[in-house]
Amino acid sequence: MPDPSTIRAVECSPPCWMVRLALEEKGLDHECKLLSFTAGEHKSPEMLAKNPRGTVPVLMDGNIVVYETLAILDYLEYAYPQPALLPNTHALRALALTRLHEANNLKQVGMALFSYLMNTKAIDLDPGEVDHLGSFLHDELFFWEYYYGIGQFAAGSTISLADLAVFAYVATAAHLGLELEERYPNLYAFCQRMKERPSVLATWPSVWKQTPYSYLTAGPE
Ligand SMILES: N[C@@H](CCC(=O)N[C@@H](CS)C(=O)NCC(=O)O)C(=O)O
Numbered sequence: 001m002p003d004p005s006t007i008r009a010v011e012c013s014p015p016c017w018m019v020r021l022a023l024e025e026k027g028l029d030h031e032c033k034l035l036s037f038t039a040g041e042h043k044s045p046e047m048l049a050k051n052p053r054g055t056v057p058v059l060m061d062g063n064i065v066v067y068e069t070l071a072i073l074d075y076l077e078y079a080y081p082q083p084a085l086l087p088n089t090h091a092l093r094a095l096a097l098t099r100l101h102e103a104n105n106l107k108q109v110g111m112a113l114f115s116y117l118m119n120t121k122a123i124d125l126d127p128g129e130v131d132h133l134g135s136f137l138h139d140e141l142f143f144w145e146y147y148y149g150i151g152q153f154a155a156g157s158t159i160s161l162a163d164l165a166v167f168a169y170v171a172t173a174a175h176l177g178l179e180l181e182e183r184y185p186n187l188y189a190f191c192q193r194m195k196e197r198p199s200v201l202a203t204w205p206s207v208w209k210q211t212p213y214s215y216l217t218a219g220p221e
Contacts, residue, residue: 004029005061008047010037011205014110014168015069016057021164022073024199026080070100073161085161096155099147099162103169106144109136110169117176117215125215134216137173141184144170148186152193159197167194175208177216 007023009016011034023030035041035056043054051058051067058067061079066072077086087093113133117125144166147154154162170187171194174180180188194200 003062004031005059006031006033007060008033008035008042008050008058009056010035010042011207012172013056014107014114014165014172017168017172017203017205018161018164019057019059019069019072019076020203021168021199022076022085022161024202025085025159025164025197026076026083028076028080073100073164077161085159085164087155087158087160092155096160096162099154100160100165102143103162103165106140106166106169109133109140110173113137113216114172114176117213130215137178137216141170141173141187145184145186148190152190163190163194167191167200171195173216175205175212177212177214179217 005023005028007016007019007030009020009032020032023032035047041047042056047056047058048054050060050065053067055067057069057072058065059072059075061075064075066075073085077084086096113130113136116129116133120126151157153159154166167190170178170180171191174191180191
């Protein structure tokens with residue numbers, strides 16, 4: 001890549017995290033500009049000119065601007081095919097793409113819960129609402145626990161874009177107190193493997209405390 005690409009992201013955002021993971025996994029020289037959500041930097045005139053929806057992540061690669069997480073991942077895989085983050089056999093690619101897009105279900109339930117926890121002051125948190133939103137997450141994790149019992153990664157024995165997406169959501173939930181080890185041993189093992197990867201070490205949210213929160217610790221039975 002002649003000029004390093006730039007990504008505009010916010011920390012602790014799973015969609016931003018998975019794009020950063022893809023850039024790291026591909027070994028692409030890039031600059032990550034972290035924006036402040038609370039200061040509304042993602043809706044600045046400069047950002048809205050790049051993405052009128054004002055969402056992050058946004059990737060700039062030379063004159064090329066890409067937003068929408070899945071579009072960015074697709075673009076990176078096409079523009080920088082090595083190392084591949086999608087398998088090259090038809091069957092495994094089909095599986096990896098299915099899992100990648102299927103992870104939107106995880107996004108839906110995860111983001112509803114994460115947004116509630118992030119946007120509600122601790123004193124106003126309604127445990128019933130946390131349990132309610134958490135129950136949708138648990139229903140969804142059931143699928144992923146099963147998938148990660150089949151293979152080391154979402155599509156066979158090699159990491160793919162699907163794994164980056166799943167990891168970003170599951171690791172965020174774990175940071176909020178989701179207990180993986182007993183209830184979701186396959187997902188736990190997957191996350192442990194991921195945590196050893198240089199891409200994860202390089203992008204682990206700097207603002208995350210050492211000890212996870214306990215919001216999700218007592219999940220519904
Ligand atoms: N469809 C977008 C959504 C990404 C997204 O939800 N980004 C959040 C941060 S986690 C955001 O920018 N929220 C600000 C907003 O919606 O105004 C994508 O996949 O890139």
